[in-house]
Amino acid sequence: MSEKTFVVEKTCPVCEEKTRVVKTRSRLAVLKRDEDGCVHYENFNPYFYTIWTCEHCGFAADEKTFTTKMNDRHLKILRNELLKNKFGVEFVEERTIKNATFALKLAISYLESVEGKFSKMAKYAHQLAWIYRDAGDEDNEKIFLQDAATFYDSALAKENFPVEGLTDSATIYLIAAIYWRLGEYEKCETYLSRLMKDDGLRYRDPKLYDKVRDLWGDVRGALRDAKK
Numbered sequence: 339m340s341e342k343t344f345v346v347e348k349t350c351p352v353c354e355e356k357t358r359v360v361k362t363r364s365r366l367a368v369l370k371r372d373e374d375g376c377v378h379y380e381n382f383n384p385y386f387y388t389i390w391t392c393e394h395c396g397f398a399a400d401e402k403t404f405t406t407k408m409n410d411r412h413l414k415i416l417r418n419e420l421l422k423n424k425f426g427v428e429f430v431e432e433r434t435i436k437n438a439t440f441a442l443k444l445a446i447s448y449l450e451s452v453e454g455k456f457s458k459m460a461k462y463a464h465q466l467a468w469i470y471r472d473a474g475d476e477d478n479e480k481i482f483l484q485d486a487a488t489f490y491d492s493a494l495a496k497e498n499f500p501v502e503g504l505t506d507s508a509t510i511y512l513i514a515a516i517y518w519r520l521g522e523y524e525k526c527e528t529y530l531s532r533l534m535k536d537d538g539l540r541y542r543d544p545k546l547y548d549k550v551r552d553l554w555g556d557v558r559g560a561l562r563d564a565k566k
């Protein structure tokens with residue numbers, strides 16, 4: 339087993355049975371960060387372990403969802419969906435790309451069932467894209483980057499920020515960064531221009547302001563080159 343993870347037992351909020359789940363240790367050496375927030379670590383990918391799965395009923399969600407009381411409407415929908423034919427997700431201590439992407443896709447599908455938060459769907463779709471990026475699978479990376487952008491955009495329209503540790507400005511920046519990675523420079527520019535017009539950003543969030551300025555320079559350059 340990897341010394342970067344450890345196994346604990348938790349009670350599944352849906353079927354209420356005990357299931358083994360994997361936690362990651364927090365001290366990891368960062369190799370690099372991509373402009374869209376993907377962090378690369380040495381010999382380890384913590385995005386593999388964002389989602390816990392239940393060995394008994396197949397529920398999949400993040401640690402917070404597993405360990406905090408779920409609202410009754412969500413619980414009812416999930417129990418209806420999962421308790422009839424409990425398919426379970428096999429417990430593996432060291433996840434492969436297949437295990438990890440399956441868990442994230444499952445978590446998104448349950449969020450869709452309960453009409454959960456777009457910001458969470460966005461986060462998981464984005465992490466799926468990052469796992470495929472790490473694996474060099476560009477086709478799947480692009481599919482989930484686009485999904486993440488669409489979910490982030492719905493979150494902007496429908497949720498009260500901050501959500502998932504993101505302000506609305508940080509979310510607009512992420513969408514722009516995703517379109518930059520997808521090579522869709524005009525869309526990238528459109529989102530960034532919303533932040534460039536925001537005079538308060540430089541004082542509210544100087545780090546984000548710097549990232550916006552950097553990407554703005556890059557995308558304007560790319561658009562100029564495209565016109566030549």
Ligand SMILES: [Zn+2]
Binds near residue numbers: 352392394396
């Ligand atoms: Zn369960």
